[in-house]
Amino acid sequence: MKSPLQVLKSVFGYPAFRPYQEEIISEVVAGKDTFVLMPTGGGKSLCYQVPALVLEGTAVVVSPLISLMKDQVDALVANGVSAAYYNSTLGETEARRVLARLHNGELDLVYVSPERLMNDRFVDRLQGITISMLAIDEAHCVSQWGHDFRPDYARLGAVREQFAHVPTMALTATADEQTRQDVVRQLRLREPTIVVAGFDRPNIEYKVSDKTNPIGQLEQVLARHEGESGIVYALSRKRVEEVARKLEEKGHRAAPYHAGLESDVRREVHERFVRDELDVVVATVAFGMGIDKPDIRFVVHYDIPKSIEGYYQETGRAGRDGLPSEAHLLLGYQDVITARSLVENGTDPTQKRIDNHKLNAMVGFAESLGCRRQVLLGYFGEQRHEPCGNCDICKDPPDRFDGSVAAQKALSCVYRVGQNFGVKYVVDVLRGMNHEQIQRFGHQQLSTWGVGKEYSAQQWTSFIRQLIHQGHLVQDIANYAVLKLAPSAREVLKGDAAVELAMPRKATRSAKKRKPAAVIAELSEGEQLLFAELRQVRSQLAQAQGVPPYMVFGDKTLKQMAQNKPRNESSFLELSGVGKSKLLKYGAVFIEALAEFQGELE
Secondary structure (H helix, E strand, C coil), X not given: CCCHHHHHHHHHCCCCCCCCHHHHXXXXXXXXXXXXXXXCCCCHHHHHHHHHHXXXXXXXXXXXXXXXXXXXXXXXXXXXXXXXXXXXXXXXXXHHHHHHHHHCCCCCEEEECHHHHCCHHHHHHHHCCXXXXXXXXXXXXXXXXXXXCCHHHHHHHHHHHCCCCCCEEEEECCCCHHHHHHHHHHCCCCCXXXXXXXXXXXXXXXXXXXXXXXXHHHHHHHHHCCCCEEEEECCCHHHHHHHHHHHHHCXXXXXXXXXXXXXXXXXXXXXXXXXXXXXXXEECCCCCCCCXXXXXXXXXXXXXXCCHHHHHHHHCCCCCCCCCXXXXXXXXXXXXXXHHHHHHCCCCHHHHHHXXXXXXXXXXXXXXXXXXXXXXXXXXXXXXXXXXXXXXXXXXXXXXXXXXXXXXXXXXXHHHCCCCCCHHHHHHHHCCCCCHHHHHHCHHHXXXXXXXXXXXXXXHHHHHHHHHHCCCEEXXXXXXXXXXXXXXXXXXXXXCCCCEXXXXXXXXXXXXXXXXXXXXXXXXXXXXXXXXXXXHHHHHHHHHHCCCHHHCCCHHHHHHXXXXXXXXXXXXXXXCCCCHHHHHHHHHHHHHHHHHHXXXXX
């Protein structure tokens, strides 16, 4: 029996385990149940793939993400592993073939959807074969406290009971303490080893911008990442279609993705994206969770997500290879109102309370004036004592000032208009607008009409948003989101409490390209040229074999290749991500390309 480290080196081509992986794998090999919380890109998959190749029998991996199954199986097969998936996408002949391989003991891993595993006939089939382990991915779906709760998923606990002798692993990237405890209980894990590897993704730069010119702001992000892959998330299908169309009209290789499209269209978009035939996918939140594409360089939230868990998981699609990436949220005040309305329309009081709590936390993160990473990690119970240096607040701190007078003007105006109007109207009164609605109510006669002409509409909107966040104003969601004074407003109005505000940043008017791209910024000019050449070689190989480029080699391996310039098989095998199978498939081609490049320079 090979050791886990031998499997890691010979099959996957990695010289050493990442933090926590070896501990987790040792527990599984010893037959113990485990709960694993590890950030996206932290190496969760290897935590069950390695023991699956060490233990006797077949590992059953449960995942609700059908597209991810295909990507992971393709990647395993590319590394010489015997793996397959069994889900609703298979035709009758393919399904029978997978079952035959399963019963003949030919598979090291089989990926199944929860629905298949909960099928009594399939469970009966599994009773007759040797199961090495059971891995349940996206385990937060089991818990009502999880951001993506699926009632049917909770039934997995009953299935797990039928394989009581099999070590079971629950894995997730997003779960607070309450969710973690609930998952362990629902899945009936037995004295599990609980490993919380942390939530920090230091390679991701977190940014939040006020949504002023969203398409223009989105184009700025795309300009920074020209030729690189990214996902743009929007809350509605209509918004997805609209944004994708505008990007296509501006010449970007973009396409929409949402549940309303035909399945073959969604499949085509998915495949074009992983093959680098599309640069941008504009999608609802269903997209991206099932993509095992390591070189996504940016994720943009066109609308505010409904929870920090959802935001964290979606931004986690960026930079899974550990290279520099960007997560950019466009914060629109109307979007917050819409999200709150959707929550309030829920019928289950308990779920509504949970969803309100999560949305409030998300808005708090977006409106925070402190280090983004500190706020994000703090939500999950992980304390970071120093600012991260890799978010918009750390890199470009907002100008703060004593905003007590501005706050008094805003609060007084809300009071003078009878606490019966929303943000935009209050801002119009403050700035002395004289449109038909203001004239109809006679509000041009108010003492607060025009007292705020020194600030722009964008600045006043930001100030009011900050006053809501600080608890001096509240929105009456049940009454068209009108503004009302909170109890603390009295002290501000009387001058007994000071208010600190941040001046909103001015939107950058010209899109500045990142030269060179952050991924290769540390390479010399010659190494950058070589990296581009190696990407071309990779693209040609991938196209010829009908696989995504990253399944040949990831950017991280190409970057190391450009730096080390291996000249023979033994030095090529030392590269991270090169195992014996990939050495045989691709080694000669890349070694030749490297030699040719060197020859041209000499």
